[in-house]
Amino acid sequence: MPLHQIPNPPPSRGVFRETANRRGFLQSLGGGFGAAAGLALLHQDLIRAAPPLHALGHIDPLRPMAARQPHFAPTAKSVIFLFLVGGPSQIDTWDYKPELQKLDGQKVPESIREALNKSVHSNVFHGCEDKILASPYTFKQYGQSGTWVSDLFPHMAEHVDDICLIHSMQADSNNHAPASYQLHTGDVRAGKASLGSWITYGLGSENENLPGYVVLFDAGPLGGSANYSNGFLPPAFQSTRIRSLGEPVPHLIPPPAFAAHQRESIDLMQSLNREHQQQHPGMQELDARIASYELAYRMQSEALEIGRLEDEPKHIHSMYGLDHEDKRTQSFGRKCLLARRLVEKGVRIVQLYDMPDKDGWDAHSKLVENHTPRARWTDQPVAALLNDLKQTGLLDSTLVIWASEFGRTPMMQGDKGRQHNAAGFTIWMAGGGIRPGLRIGATDEIGLMAVERPIPFRDLHATILHAMGIDCEDLSYLVNGRDERLTGVSGSAKPLLDLLQG
Numbered sequence: 094m095p096l097h098q099i100p101n102p103p104p105s106r107g108v109f110r111e112t113a114n115r116r117g118f119l120q121s122l123g124g125g126f127g128a129a130a131g132l133a134l135l136h137q138d139l140i141r142a143a144p145p146l147h148a149l150g151h152i153d154p155l156r157p158m159a160a161r162q163p164h165f166a167p168t169a170k171s172v173i174f175l176f177l178v179g180g181p182s183q184i185d186t187w188d189y190k191p192e193l194q195k196l197d198g199q200k201v202p203e204s205i206r207e208a209l210n211k212s213v214h215s216n217v218f219h220g221c222e223d224k225i226l227a228s229p230y231t232f233k234q235y236g237q238s239g240t241w242v243s244d245l246f247p248h249m250a251e252h253v254d255d256i257c258l259i260h261s262m263q264a265d266s267n268n269h270a271p272a273s274y275q276l277h278t279g280d281v282r283a284g285k286a287s288l289g290s291w292i293t294y295g296l297g298s299e300n301e302n303l304p305g306y307v308v309l310f311d312a313g314p315l316g317g318s319a320n321y322s323n324g325f326l327p328p329a330f331q332s333t334r335i336r337s338l339g340e341p342v343p344h345l346i347p348p349p350a351f352a353a354h355q356r357e358s359i360d361l362m363q364s365l366n367r368e369h370q371q372q373h374p375g376m377q378e379l380d381a382r383i384a385s386y387e388l389a390y391r392m393q394s395e396a397l398e399i400g401r402l403e404d405e406p407k408h409i410h411s412m413y414g415l416d417h418e419d420k421r422t423q424s425f426g427r428k429c430l431l432a433r434r435l436v437e438k439g440v441r442i443v444q445l446y447d448m449p450d451k452d453g454w455d456a457h458s459k460l461v462e463n464h465t466p467r468a469r470w471t472d473q474p475v476a477a478l479l480n481d482l483k484q485t486g487l488l489d490s491t492l493v494i495w496a497s498e499f500g501r502t503p504m505m506q507g508d509k510g511r512q513h514n515a516a517g518f519t520i521w522m523a524g525g526g527i528r529p530g531l532r533i534g535a536t537d538e539i540g541l542m543a544v545e546r547p548i549p550f551r552d553l554h555a556t557i558l559h560a561m562g563i564d565c566e567d568l569s570y571l572v573n574g575r576d577e578r579l580t581g582v583s584g585s586a587k588p589l590l591d592l593l594q595g
Contacts, residue, residue: 149295149563157329158298158305163562168526168593169492170299171436172292172557174444175475176276177467178314179269179453182228182501182511183519184540185464188260189232189241192538193503197227201504201539209542214516216267217502217541220457221512225539226505229461238530245468248476254530255479255488256495256523257592261534261543264499264515264550269455270316272498272515275550277320279579286324286570287332288554289442291579292561294330295568300439302395304333307435309428310446315453315498321444325572332444335435337427341400399434402427413477419469426474433481436491447471454497458507479523492525492560496553503539517543520553525560526593533592551586554579559588 149161184190196202200223209215230243235250240258242250264272271281278285286294289306298305306321314320323331335341402415410416413426425447432443447453447470456463475495482488500518501511517536523529535545555565558579565586569576580586 149568152294152297152327154327154329156301157327158293158301160297160299161295163296164564164567165562167560167562168595169524169560170490171440172289172442172492172494172525172561173432173436173478174288174442175471175493175495176314176444176446177454177471177495177497178273178446178448179455180497180499180501180513180518181454181467182456182460182464183260183514183517183536184501184503185228185230185460186243186245186468187241187258187519187521188536188540189243190228190503190536190538190540193225193540194227196225196539199225201225201541205537205539205541208537208544209516212516212542213265214263214267214542217512217514217516218504219512221502221504221506224505225503226460226509226511229509236530238532240530240532245464246472248472249479252476252479252523255483256521256529257527257531257533258519258521259534259548259553260517260519260532260536261545261547262496262500262518262520262550262553263543263547264518267499267513267515269498269513272513273314273316273320276496276498277314278322278324279551279554279581283316283319284322284324285577286326286330286579287321288557288579289321289332289444290323290326290330291568292442292558292563294326294570295558295563296441296561298439298441300395303399303435303438303440304335305441306330306332306444307440307442308332308334308444308446309337309431310334310448311424312446312448312451314446314448325577326570335400335431337400337402337424337431395438399431399438402430402434405430409481412480414473417473419466421466421470422473425470426477429474429478430481433478433485433487437485437487456501456510457512458510460501460510463510482524488524490525492527492557493523494520494557495522496520500540503541514541516541517547522556522592526595527560528592528594531592533589548589549586551580552589555586555588556590556592559590560593 149163153159184193209217228243230245232241232243234240235242236254238254240253242253265275266272266281274283275281277287293305308321321332413430414422415426417423417426428445432445435443454464454467479488479493482491499513499515502514504512506512517540533546534543534548536542537544558565558568565578565580565588566583569578
């Protein structure tokens, strides 16, 4: 029964007039407390049993990843989210600033300083010297769009006509974990549901033999699993980590002694689970457990097949850098190739993290020593992913996002490093209906703060959902009497419709 149909309690029958003595009064009072408690328990049971107010079709608790119809025709069926952990510098990669080179060693121009101090991002000055650091990298123009790209990314630069650059992103926090949480979940606080969980909650997946939401990483993002958690959404929509080397999912295959009777064992466990479930209707954790047993059984053949990268031709291995002399390039190359194989099989969203160690792109000092190897580890694999998706036709239906929690300052910090910068930085998107070769937004002349069309993460999230055919206003989940959304309070987010084709 929906919440708005819960009946009101019957009107009072004049209890005090009928029980005018003390004993009767206490008896009726005790009964009132019991009735109140009973109604409260009934109310909670109804809340648990009621369907979510804004689900995209019925969600079968035993088949939570069954595909559901979107609100409107999507331009993308799947998402590959490339997360560059730690904050790569936009002014050393994608956001060319000739004025930055001219002002090397000088103070920040007063007009730029005043503008930043009047904004909510004034804290990006903290920990910096008042000295501009020119980019140590060389920029060139590429493609028909004439887009400037630094020599850190020679392979991705060849694909500038396939991507849409957003130069004016802003985050609410200048610290790693809160900014990372906001990019992943829409909130600077841990505990909210991640983008991948929201998408699979809304749409399910196109392949019920594989998880709908997959994460690929070695060290993982700063802030830990709260970045890719299901939060308050049902447990069935949590992410699954798949390894790019060795067995994709540990302990997926039973020992030989148990393999022959595996199906019988699962059937027995499931029958006991369902019997228990009948006694506890609406218990999401139990529903998720039942569904996970079946998914694990179905995954045994398909997940192993997905992980067999050796089945790919040698030229594909070379394109992704699997034969590169640098093992970290090989590692990220395997993740990118695995991501393509996963979306090819109908997985809804794959998140890749490039962080092989605790530092990531967090270059508080020695920018060159930090950024140069990390660019080498990621540039060729990401370019190969774009090329592979394009030549197989998957780029038309796969939305690829390259992003980090924030960028870095034009001011120097430490030994020729840069501080965090949430005031203005660059991300890019490609495929899945995104208009290629487009550049939107701009930072000031030294790349410090977004001055043309500042874009918050909630608008990015609304755009991703829109590409997937989801109206961000109509995807919500009731938590403690309040509709929670990936994009926050109703009416606060707007999809960037000019980025989308059609």
